[in-house]
Amino acid sequence: MPELYESPPTRSQRAKWVLEELEIEYTSTVINLPEGEQNSDAYRAIQPLGGVPAIKTDSYTMFESVAIVLQLIDEHPEKNLAPTLGTPERASYYQWCVFAGTELDPAIMMVFDNTMRPEAQHEANLAARGRDAFATRADILSKVLKKQDYIAGSNFSGADILIGHSCFMAALTELIGDYPVLQSYYARLQQRPAHQRAYPDFSEFTRTLNTGDNSIQ
Template sequence: MHTLYYTPGTASLVVHWLLIELDVPHELRLVDFDSKAQKQADYLALNPNGVVPTLVIDGQPLFEAAALVLHLADQHPKGGLAPALDDPQRGLYCQWLLNLANTLQSPARLWWYPQDIGTDVEAIKTGARGRIEAALERLDAQLGAHGPYLLGERISAVDFYLVMLMRWTRTMPRPATDWPHLAALAKRLKARPSFATLYEREGLTEWA
C-alpha cells in the first residue's frame, strides 16, 4: 500500500497525479500547513526536511518530489512513463528530471516562500523570477525544436513534473503559459482524465 502525505497544490501534486495516472492503489493523508503540521514531530519522523511530499510504501517513507517521480514511473513500467535502463532515451529522461528540480523548482519555491531565506522579499522574488523565466525560455525552445514532449514524441513522467511546476507560475507577472510550446504541453496534459480526478480530490479550481 502507498500512503501519500500531501498538501493541495504543492510539490506533492505531481506524485498524487502519477499515482492516479498509473492506477496505483493509495491513500491520502492531508498535511495542514496552516497548523504547521509538517513541522510536528510525528511528521518529521517521516520526513526530517519538514516539507511535502512524503510517500510511504509498505512502511518505508520516501521523500523528494523528483525522486518519487522517478521511482513511481520505474516501479510501474506498464504505464509507459519512464524509459527503461537500457533505453537510449534514459539519459535524456534523467537529465530533464534533474534539470527541472534544479533550474525551475528551486527558484519557483523561492518565489512562493521568499521568507525562508531572507527578509528582503522583493529582491528574492525578483531574482527568482529571472531564473524561472530563463528556465522557461530554454524549456520552450527545447519543446519547439524537439517536442511536443521533453523526450520528443514520447510522453514521460518528466512532462507531468514540468506541468506541475508550470502551475506554480500562474500568478507571476509572466506565467509559463505565455510561452507557446509550454502552453501546448500544459493543454495536452490537463486534458488527461487523471488531471480532472486530481483536481477533484485536491479541491483545486485555479489553473484548470
C-alpha cells in the first residue's frame, strides 16, 4: 500500500486528491513542517529538499507533486484521468500539468510568502510582482476555460488536479476573486467527492495563519 508523506494543506493535497480520485488505498504520515520534521535525516532520505509531498510504494519512492500525479494516473489507465498517449489532447494535458508547477506555483507562492507567511519578512514589491505574474497566467487559463469545462478538454484529467490545487492556493491568497471564469472552474472541481475528501474544511488553519500558531510552506 502506498505511503503518502503530507502536511495539509500544502502541495501534498495534489497527491492526496489523485489517490482519492483513483480510489487507491494508502496510508499517511504527516510531516509537521512548523516543528521542522521535514529536516530529519529520515525524511531527507525520502525527500532530499525536505518538502511535501513524497510517496513510497512497494517498488519506488518519489517526490514532486506534479510527477506523483502523472505517475499514479499512468498506473491506473482504466480510470481515464489522462488523454490517450500521442494525441493532441495528451499534448494539452502535459502542457497544463507543467504550467501548474512551473508557472502558477511560483507566482502564487511569491504572493503567499510576502503576504501570509507568519514568520517571514513581507516585501510589498515582491507581492506585487507575484500578483502581476498570476494575473497574466490567470488570463491565459480563463481564455481556455471560457470555452471548455476542463483545462485539457471536455473531460476531467490530472491537469485539473494540478491546476485545481493552484486555484486553492489562489483562493487562500485572495488572488482568484478577479477571475470569475477561474472561480467557476474551481467551484466545479470542488464538487467532486474526491476533492472534498482531499480538501476538508481548512478554515481553522486559515484563521491561525497570521497568528504564527501555524505554518504553510
